[in-house]
Amino acid sequence: MTGATDGSPRPAYGRGFWPAAAAGGLVMAFGGWGLLGHAAATMPAAWARWLAAALLLHDLLLAPALLAAGWLVGRLSGGWRAPVRAALVVSATVVLVTLPAFLGDGRTTQPGNTSVLPNQYGRSLALVLAPVWAVAILDAARRTRRAGSRRRGVHRGPAAG
Amino acid sequence: MTGGSPAQHPRATAALGVALGVAFTVCFVTGLISDLIQEPRAWLTWPARPRDLYRWTQGAHLVSGIVSIPLLLAKLFTVSRKLWVWPPARGLAHAVERLALVPLVGGSLLLLLTGLLNVFYWYPFPFSFTTTHYWTAWITVGALLVHLGAKLPVARAALRGPAAAAAGGQDVLAQDRRRFLATVGVAAGIVGVSYLGSIVSPLRALAVLAPRRSDAGPQGLPVNKTAADVKVVEAARDPAYRLQVIGAVDRPLHLGLAELRARANREADLPIACVEGWSVGARWRGVPVRALLAEAGARPFTHVVVRSLQRQGPYAGSVLNRPHAMDPDTLLALDLNGAPLHLDHGFPVRLIAPNNPGVMQTKWVRSLEVR
Numbered sequence: 001m002t003g004a005t006d007g008s009p010r011p012a013y014g015r016g017f018w019p020a021a022a023a024g025g026l027v028m029a030f031g032g033w034g035l036l037g038h039a040a041a042t043m044p045a046a047w048a049r050w051l052a053a054a055l056l057l058h059d060l061l062l063a064p065a066l067l068a069a070g071w072l073v074g075r076l077s078g079g080w081r082a083p084v085r086a087a088l089v090v091s092a093t094v095v096l097v098t099l100p101a102f103l104g105d106g107r108t109t110q111p112g113n114t115s116v117l118p119n120q121y122g123r124s125l126a127l128v129l130a131p132v133w134a135v136a137i138l139d140a141a142r143r144t145r146r147a148g149s150r151r152r153g154v155h156r157g158p159a160a161g
Numbered sequence: 162m163t164g165g166s167p168a169q170h171p172r173a174t175a176a177l178g179v180a181l182g183v184a185f186t187v188c189f190v191t192g193l194i195s196d197l198i199q200e201p202r203a204w205l206t207w208p209a210r211p212r213d214l215y216r217w218t219q220g221a222h223l224v225s226g227i228v229s230i231p232l233l234l235a236k237l238f239t240v241s242r243k244l245w246v247w248p249p250a251r252g253l254a255h256a257v258e259r260l261a262l263v264p265l266v267g268g269s270l271l272l273l274l275t276g277l278l279n280v281f282y283w284y285p286f287p288f289s290f291t292t293t294h295y296w297t298a299w300i301t302v303g304a305l306l307v308h309l310g311a312k313l314p315v316a317r318a319a320l321r322g323p324a325a326a327a328a329g330g331q332d333v334l335a336q337d338r339r340r341f342l343a344t345v346g347v348a349a350g351i352v353g354v355s356y357l358g359s360i361v362s363p364l365r366a367l368a369v370l371a372p373r374r375s376d377a378g379p380q381g382l383p384v385n386k387t388a389a390d391v392k393v394v395e396a397a398r399d400p401a402y403r404l405q406v407i408g409a410v411d412r413p414l415h416l417g418l419a420e421l422r423a424r425a426n427r428e429a430d431l432p433i434a435c436v437e438g439w440s441v442g443a444r445w446r447g448v449p450v451r452a453l454l455a456e457a458g459a460r461p462f463t464h465v466v467v468r469s470l471q472r473q474g475p476y477a478g479s480v481l482n483r484p485h486a487m488d489p490d491t492l493l494a495l496d497l498n499g500a501p502l503h504l505d506h507g508f509p510v511r512l513i514a515p516n517n518p519g520v521m522q523t524k525w526v527r528s529l530e531v532r
Contacts, residue, residue, distance in 0.1 A: 013254045013311060020310020021257055024303045028264060031299030041292035047271075050286055054270035055263070062234070063241045070166055082337075086344040093231040093348035097277060098370055104283030106372070113505075115384045116282055118377035124369035128351060 066092075079143035087136035094128055167337035169239050175316035176342055177236040180349075182309075184225040184232060185269075189302055191222035195436055196295055198518055201480065209488040212515040216434035219518070220360035223438025226276050227356045228349040233269055235345040254311070261307035268301030280437050281372045359439040375441035379503040382443055385435060385519065386476070388504045393525045396470040397508055404493070404510060408466075408531035411458030418509050422495060424448040429490035435519035445513045447494035450529065451487055459531045462486075466532060467512050470525040479521040485514045493526055 035042045069092075073085045100106065101121040110116055167173075198207045198215065208214075250256035272294060279290050286293075351370075358368030359375055368374050378384045388394045396402070404421060406414035416424075427449050434440035450465070465481040485491055491514040495502055502508045507524025514522065 012314075013258075014314040016313070017254055017258075017310040021254075021261075021307045024261065024306030024308075024310065026303070027306060028261075028300050028303030031296050031301075031303055034299060035293070035296040038292050038296065041289040042296060043288040043293075046287045047293060047297075050288075051264075051267040051271050054274060055267045058237065058266070058270055059244060063237065063244075066234075066238050067241065074166075082340060086340065086347070089231075089235075089341075089344045090348045090351065093234075093352060094370065096234075097227060097230055097352050100278055100281035100283050101372065104278065104281050104285075106282030109282050110387060110390050112389060113378075113384055113387045115373065115378035117372050118374045119369055119371070121370075127369055128355075 077144070079147050080140045083136035083139040083143070087132050090132050091129055094125065098125060166341075167334040168235075168341040169242060170334070170338055171315065171319040173338050173342060174236060174239040175319040177232055177239060177345065178312065178316050179320075181229060181232045181236055182305075184229045185302075185305065187221050187225040188229065189298055191218045191225070192295070192298055194218050195222065195518065199436075199521065201482065206482055206484060207516070209484045209491065209515050209517075212490075213432055213434075214516045215518055216360070216432045216440045216516075219434055219436060219438055220357070220440060223280070223360070224353050224356050226273060228353040229269075230273050230277070231345055231348045231352065233273065235341075237266065258307065258311040261304045263304075264300050265304035265308050268297050268304060272297055272301055356438070362441060371439070373435075373437070373439035375439055379505050380497050380500060382433065382441060382497065382506065383435075383439060384505040385437075386524075388508075388525070391471040391474065393470040394504065396527075397504060397525050402509055402527075404526065405528040406453050406457040406531070407528060409460040409462055410454075410531050411460070412456070414453065414457045421448055421493070421510060424452065425495045427452075427489070427492060429492055429513070429515075431490060431513050431515055433513075433519050433522060434517075440519075444498050445492055445494040446496035446499075447492035447510065447513070449489060450481065450491045450493060450512075450514075451489060453493070453529065454486065454531065457531070462531045464532055466528075466530040467523045467526055468528045468530065469523050470527045476520050476523070479512065479523045481512070481514065485517060488515055490515050493529075 035047065036044055069088060070085070073081055073088065076084055098121050101117055101119075107117050195215075195218065197205055201207070250259055275286060275290060275294055275297075278284065278286070279294075284290065354364070355367055355370040358364040358366065359371040359373045362375055365375055373383055375383065388397060403415040403417055406416075425447050428444060428446045430442060430444050432440050432442045454462075454465070463483060465486045466478060467481060468478040469476070471477045481491065491512075493510040494507075494513045495510055497503070497506055502511060507526070510526050511524040512522050512526055
């Protein structure tokens, strides 16, 4: 099996591929038929534009930004790399899913409805991310200190790890 | 593989693929269930029991959708270098597999994006959310089947094969990869638990990231549409208000507020479970629909149409199937948690039934028509 190594010259397909592709094609056709059949609601042309935009935004903006961030983190000194990378992944996720609260107009759609977006989302982000970064910084300090003592040849017991 | 982050390893891709596969399956099935209830089919009579079933299926839809966001982005990250392989296709099967990535990745991104925007009440897209979300899900799941056909053997080998055993050893790269997966798991866990907070009342304090809190609203209960928003304030407060029980009945009823109050003899603990995922339990007091049907002398019926004072919009009415209409806990509620119903919760009376989507718990009820 060549699947475990990337960049194998010839992708291998099991016997199940064509039946699965046929079944998937049928389900996709059903979805496409429904989408076109309800064109007044789904607006297929606008839908296609949004689908293309989502792909392009991801492939040309978000993915390169993640790769660039990964590269930048890779340039940090050893002890900081892993904790900062982890804290960034969590932060990016949390910020991304909260973004509609900041950029959207949800609250203005129903003035006076106190149930709509009842949180203060800036405060929420601080509340979630402060402990994440505190743990990351503590972890980085611990790693840096441990690396330092290893360089100086200090041996520590397993309990201190 | 030359260079690249340890995260960009087939083992990481396969592990994320399995997690994403589970999340997407839960999301798709629960989404279908919600659609089946709201657009009833002849072959399915949605039961009134268990009481909290819809609460959990729709809560699962919300949580599996929100955790899919970090899982999908992480999975795409692990394969991002493959997007630019050259030549773009080696043979027919490879071409089919790669072409299916357009509806698969595009559809997945669109589903998660529109779902997220919808719960935040932000509609920058021109198409209708529900219909488009539904059909996009079918297209995406079809593309997912093609993808599984191509990748299931690859993923199985990456997770179980002898090469995987070697790659899964104690080396630094494997450690980095596990750390990456754990981090994505933590990120998904944080958003997932926060959204769970808008469903599970004891976790309410954790709902800091969610667009709803299950206690934010009049009488400590969320409101989806206010009375002012759907322009029913005047009609709801009109002293001439009468509830009508009509249709296939021997004695049509026209009951004023005092007459309804005199019949409000049943209490029930029932959740409001919104299609948007949030839910909360409450104690309701009101008139059992079953008792009203008996009093009106309802003839054999298949369903009851519930109409609101709200004349416009998709939620101006709902349909109670027979099991829901006959359930003893299905009420026209006048009280909520021991106090008269707030105008925004549907004063003078609202429908509340077990195992019923929130959008079908019609507020400001003006008539029950037996059919």
